[in-house]
Amino acid sequence: MAPATTAPHREDPPATTSSEDSLFTDRERGFMRLALAEAEEAYEVGEIPVGCVLVRRGEVIGKGQNRTNETRNGTRHCEMEAIDGVLIGFSQNSEERQSREAMARFWDEVDLYVTCEPCIMCAGALALMGVRTVYYGCSNDKFGGCGSVHTVSADGCGKCGGGDGSPALGFDCRKGLFAGEAITLLQNFYIKGNTRAPKPHRKHLWRDRRLEQAERDGEGGGDRGDGLVE
Amino acid sequence: MSCECWLGSGPVHVPSREKPPLLLEEVILASVLRENCSKVVKILRVLAPLTKYRYVKRIKPVVPQLVQGSQASNEDGMMMLEVVVCTIQRREGGGWLSQEDRRNTKGEGEGLWSKVPPSLKAELAPLVKALRVGHVPALAPEDPDQWEDWNQVWPVSYKIPPGKVAKKSATIEVGEDERRKMAAHLGLARDLAHRTHNKGCRNAAVIVNPETNEVVAHGVDETSSSSWGGGEDRTPHPLRHAAMVAVEKVAEGIRAWAAKRKRDSELPQDEPYLCTGSDCYLWREPCAMCAMALVHSRVRRIVFCVPDGERGALGGSFRLHALESLNHHYEVFRWPLDRRVVE
Numbered sequence: 001m002a003p004a005t006t007a008p009h010r011e012d013p014p015a016t017t018s019s020e021d022s023l024f025t026d027r028e029r030g031f032m033r034l035a036l037a038e039a040e041e042a043y044e045v046g047e048i049p050v051g052c053v054l055v056r057r058g059e060v061i062g063k064g065q066n067r068t069n070e071t072r073n074g075t076r077h078c079e080m081e082a083i084d085g086v087l088i089g090f091s092q093n094s095e096e097r098q099s100r101e102a103m104a105r106f107w108d109e110v111d112l113y114v115t116c117e118p119c120i121m122c123a124g125a126l127a128l129m130g131v132r133t134v135y136y137g138c139s140n141d142k143f144g145g146c147g148s149v150h151t152v153s154a155d156g157c158g159k160c161g162g163g164d165g166s167p168a169l170g171f172d173c174r175k176g177l178f179a180g181e182a183i184t185l186l187q188n189f190y191i192k193g194n195t196r197a198p199k200p201h202r203k204h205l206w207r208d209r210r211l212e213q214a215e216r217d218g219e220g221g222g223d224r225g226d227g228l229v230e
Numbered sequence: 231m232s233c234e235c236w237l238g239s240g241p242v243h244v245p246s247r248e249k250p251p252l253l254l255e256e257v258i259l260a261s262v263l264r265e266n267c268s269k270v271v272k273i274l275r276v277l278a279p280l281t282k283y284r285y286v287k288r289i290k291p292v293v294p295q296l297v298q299g300s301q302a303s304n305e306d307g308m309m310m311l312e313v314v315v316c317t318i319q320r321r322e323g324g325g326w327l328s329q330e331d332r333r334n335t336k337g338e339g340e341g342l343w344s345k346v347p348p349s350l351k352a353e354l355a356p357l358v359k360a361l362r363v364g365h366v367p368a369l370a371p372e373d374p375d376q377w378e379d380w381n382q383v384w385p386v387s388y389k390i391p392p393g394k395v396a397k398k399s400a401t402i403e404v405g406e407d408e409r410r411k412m413a414a415h416l417g418l419a420r421d422l423a424h425r426t427h428n429k430g431c432r433n434a435a436v437i438v439n440p441e442t443n444e445v446v447a448h449g450v451d452e453t454s455s456s457s458w459g460g461g462e463d464r465t466p467h468p469l470r471h472a473a474m475v476a477v478e479k480v481a482e483g484i485r486a487w488a489a490k491r492k493r494d495s496e497l498p499q500d501e502p503y504l505c506t507g508s509d510c511y512l513w514r515e516p517c518a519m520c521a522m523a524l525v526h527s528r529v530r531r532i533v534f535c536v537p538d539g540e541r542g543a544l545g546g547s548f549r550l551h552a553l554e555s556l557n558h559h560y561e562v563f564r565w566p567l568d569r570r571v572v573e
Contacts, residue, residue, distance in 0.1 A: 068526075071481055071485070072484040072485050072501075073477060073478060073480075073481035073504070074477070074504045074523075074527045074528070075474060075477055075478075075523040075526050075527065076481075080469070084459060087464065087465045087467055088461065088464060088465075090465040096465070103465075119522060120518055120519075120550065120553075121518070121519050121520075121522035121523045124518040124520075124522065128468050128469055128519065142556065142557060143522070143555075143556065143557075145522070149553055149555050149556070150550070150553060155518075156541075157517050157519055157541070158517030158518065158540070158541025158543070158546075158547070159541070160451065160472060160512075160514055160516055160517045160520055161423075161433045161513070161514040161536070162451035162453040162454075162471055162472075167540070
């Protein structure tokens with residue numbers, strides 16, 4: 001009954017087939033749809049379109065979308081936003097605020113649904129929080145911390161000398177839920193171009209051509225492929 | 231400025247990759263008279279090219295008395311040379327040209343000649359005085375130091391890779407002036423890490439613009455603080471590590487600057503992008519989260535004092551800056567503490 005992987009490996013090909021979606025329950029698909037909606041909102045406001053929801057006991061307790069451009073802070077990924085939101089929400093008298101154990105128990109019932117594989121930073125953060133399972137859509141071949149580039153999800157994360165000093169353990173991962181949708185969003189974003197990021201050295205030629213192509217397609221032109229060949 | 235006596239002898243560059251250690255490959259060496267040498271090399275070039283070991287020089291002059299017990303040393307006044315014939319392991323590219331040779335060579339009887347590819351044996355035998363087992367470096371040297379060391383084993387060549395100054399494992403030297411600046415910033419990181427926590431020191435991060443040597447922002451570990459993110463009396467945040475706090479402060483600065491520029495068109499149009507070009511000084515080696523946060527922030531260089539052999543992400547448990555797929559790479563330096571301080 002446990003599909004996809006719990007122990008990610010570098011060799012895993014990026015999961016993009018929509019057939020994998022069928023390995024997930026309706027409930028899981030529902031939560032990932034909410035994460036996709038967050039990603040779409042991010043796209044609308046010119047942020048990198050990645051979104052997530054945090055779920056505990058079948059309820060959404062937090063959601064986030066990437067805000068790196070707005071905040072001018074490259075670490076404000078959607079996972080960080082969602083975690084901050086949950087922590088701010090704890091009332092003064094909640095049991096979780098009173099005891100460390102209660103806090104750990106709380107996060108051990110939390111699952112994350114995120115459209116793209118958490119980067120190494122976010123995977124570290126999720127290990128530090130102690131979440132239970134991370135469901136993600138597409139793999140992240142450049143930054144992924146759940147097996148694509150590094151295995152923080154399995155190794156856990158240090159505490160830089162802070163906290164109680166005990167190491168933070170890893171978490172389970174299940175990937176491939178609505179990977180195609182997540183990739184499409186990201187592709188659309190990068191064709192449009194991240195206006196805030198510094199200009200890449202060589203990629204602009206490629207991007208411009210893709211942009212031309214996209215515009216041509218938008219106008220209903222049928223010359224497919226023409227714009228891609230020089 | 232704080233006294234530097236707490237610091238050890240100097241910053242140690244943590245290259246993104248460890249230099250490969252000296253590994254040896256067992257080879258068959260032939261003692262050859264100088265006058266026959268060019269013939270032998272010509273034969274070898276055709277029948278036993280060392281394609282896998284291009285950096286290995288084929289010939290080495292021999293000081294006669296070093297070749298003990300072999301016939302070569304008995305040649306009076308004759309200049310002897312040693313030539314690499316092939317690897318003892320039957321490797322492709324190690325002087326073993328044909329598959330047939332690799333399969334058929336028995337490796338038994340007749341001493342070392344039986345370990346030489348048969349096709350070579352007939353051609354070489356008349357020209358070679360003796361065979362012996364020797365060693366060559368199994369890998370190409372990666373920098374001039376290694377080249378010098380490994381030449382003691384067997385002559386090898388070192389080529390600077392095209393388009394690069396040196397390989398990734400090459401170490402970066404820090405000049406005296408830069409060292410002083412580094413020490414001062416590390417001093418600030420140390421003071422911050424100690425001052426803010428009476429229960430032992432935690433971590434602090436100082437972000438510096440290296441062009442002006444100015445401290446742009448600093449942060450301390452706030453994982454047990456209840457005021458964070460502009461709010462008071464909150465649940466302590468387990469992710470408020472020093473580097474995360476410092477990066478956030480830089481972002482606040484940029485946002486303030488951007489707001490100001492909206493009102494004042496005199497200011498330059500180009501907004502600073504995250505922490506691009508800045509250096510980050512940390513008391514402790516960062517964890518995976520912080521190290522990656524500093525990649526996302528486009529930091530130029532990281533310097534830290536206290537390593538974390540178990541969980542550190544910059545040499546302790548792994549080297550984040552060695553992951554080639556990342557879109558940004560920084561330099562890493564560790565400046566060890568003075569031994570007396572550690573004790």
